[in-house]
Amino acid sequence: MLQPVQRTDKFVPPSRRVSVVVHAPDPISRAGVVSQLHAYAELTLVDRSRQRRGQVALFVASAMDRATLRNLRALVDAEVRVALVVDGMREADVLGVVGCGVTAIVWRRAATSARLLRAIHAAHQGEAHVPADLVGTLVAGLGRRKDPLTPDSAERTPIGMTPREIDVIRLVSEGFDTGEIAVKLSYSERAVKYVLQHLTSRLQLRNRSHAVAYALRAGYI
Secondary structure, three states: OOOOOOOOOOOOOHHHOEEEEEEOOOHHHHHHHHHHHOOOOOEEEOOHHHOOOOOEEEEEEOOOOHHHHHHHHHHHHOOOEEEEEEOOOOHHHHHHHHHOOOOEEEEHHHOOHHHHHHHHHHHHHOOOEOOHHHHHHHHHHHHHOOOOOOOOOOOOOOOOOOHHHHHHHHHHHOOOOHHHHHHHHOOOHHHHHHHHHHHHHHOOOOOHHHHHHHHHHHOOO
């Protein structure tokens, strides 16, 4: 259960503040989270209607389902950094959440203000922050997957590249530019650029051509 904390009045320069939008399944849950985050001067709470790229979305969910995963993916595609607060997840849910680009996770039962703050900062900085008891589940799940560099593992859900990244890089390999890829996949051009930037950064690839070569060697395309 979320516990109230004392508000701090320390001054934090606006340039160092983290903008946070709270997504919650009901008004009571949202009010509880907002009341905790108001205690931190380094956070600036923003209304959902003003969600922008580079901000952090603190997404509260009672359970994982297709709609929740779709909403998380949409936020990531819009270049919003996501911290997830959830009651629990199955192994497949964990892999799905991490696969769509969410790496800051807090169990709802353990969501103290301090843990929420750490998760928000981790999401903002692009770092991993997961509960200790979730690490084993994640490692075990990845261990049961086929080697992502094995070309004949065509029916797997890839770890090295996500399905969204594969769709984009396949079109890059066919000579389409950013605008054309956006039209074909019904993404914004900004989302396409983000997918490519995230892919090249995460896999330490030099550019789009290097990413295409990687995907070809690994058997993704």
